[in-house]
Amino acid sequence: MLANSEQTQPFTEIISKLKLHLDRSWLKHDKTSFNSASVAVTDNTLHYSGLVESRTHLLDVTSEHAVLALATAAKDPHIKEIVSMVQGNFELSPLIIKILADHTRRTGTPIKYTVFDIDGKELFTCDNASDLYYAPKTEILEKIKTWEPRKNKTTIDQSIPIEQQLRTYAEKGMQTHFSAGTKSLYGAAVIANGKIYYSGVYSSFDKRLNLHAEMVAAISAIMDGNREITHVGLISTKFEKEPCHMCGCCRQFFSEIQQKTGKEINIVAFSMNGKNSQHRLSEYLPYGWHSG
Known part of the structure; x- marks a missing residue:
């Protein structure tokens, strides 16, 4: 072995x-x-x-x-x-x-x-x-034939605005959108404990076992020992003019993270042409479901 x-x-x-x-x-x-x-x-x-x-x-x-x-x-x-x-x-x-x-x-x-x-x-x-x-x-998948392994994390650059870094690394995450036959690409980046983690979608052929880009980025942070996620950045080629939105499943996913860490999470969604929208997760999902 x-x-x-x-x-x-x-x-x-x-x-x-x-x-x-x-x-x-x-x-x-x-x-x-x-x-x-x-x-x-x-x-x-x-x-x-x-x-x-x-x-x-x-x-x-x-x-x-x-x-x-x-x-x-x-x-x-x-x-x-x-x-x-x-x-x-x-x-x-x-x-x-x-x-x-x-x-x-x-x-x-x-x-x-x-x-x-x-x-x-x-x-x-x-x-x-x-x-x-x-x-x-x-x-x-043809595109994986040219991939070179890399670390999907970096340290925050204090001289660059947070929103700009989230966009840059969400775009890098979009490069690893792992799906057959899709026309739209998604990428995400999260900030946790001074580091940025990024990823694309990890999808399945039947689409029922997909892990969305922001979920994979969050798992990257958590498994690196950094749970205190404070920012999530999202981008998609599907949203050219207006910022994309986090789906309901991911809102619940991050609501559970926020509930456990006590750290408020800020969502920054980007369009391909440069626009962005910013929301607190509590605005995005004001009534998340939490069991005892």
Whole structure:
């Protein structure tokens, strides 16, 4: 396992980092019966994430789904292996297998999938997750052939207006819009603890398992240890003259983040021709749903 990665690390170090990301998981409750963390292995590096839960559960993001999106946001989508650590009862998820097969369909790279418990005991492994799921023929995205891996974060430049930096990095995020057959591109950037994180949309073929650009940017920040998101910038080629808007799902997603951190989130939406609109999240979603 992990033998082909140029960034090969001792297995004990992998396990240690997976446990770290179990702690970084964004959970509905502080105590939970189930948690997971995953690492995506490419020839360039290792991408880690924990689980992201939603109060509604409609917006839950598995750790496997998250690492696919984070690797793609870093222009490093050719994932050869995913290793997950689970805390609690494990049952193989057909949904996760579907997500892995869907990713391979667009990259052409088979994904080995292995699951361990928190003590390092192997619970499941397969050499190619697509073998477990009916996957239509591969339709590799042309644009990823020229991608060079990068970090999708930077430090805020105090000499440049925040709005300008949000636009610049939302546009950079738009470069990694990961979707087949779409005419519109979306990009987003978030500011958390003095850093900017950015991404495009990570979509699925059936459009039902999409992670919107601002969601992936937020997960990037959270899994980097920076939860206190204060700004979100959005841009889309679909909105040429007037600023785009955050969808209802993402308003709920960020409302839950704001509820947990206590930090007010400001939304800056851009049009392609340079206009922008600014709102506090509380204006965007005055009555977010929050359970006890």
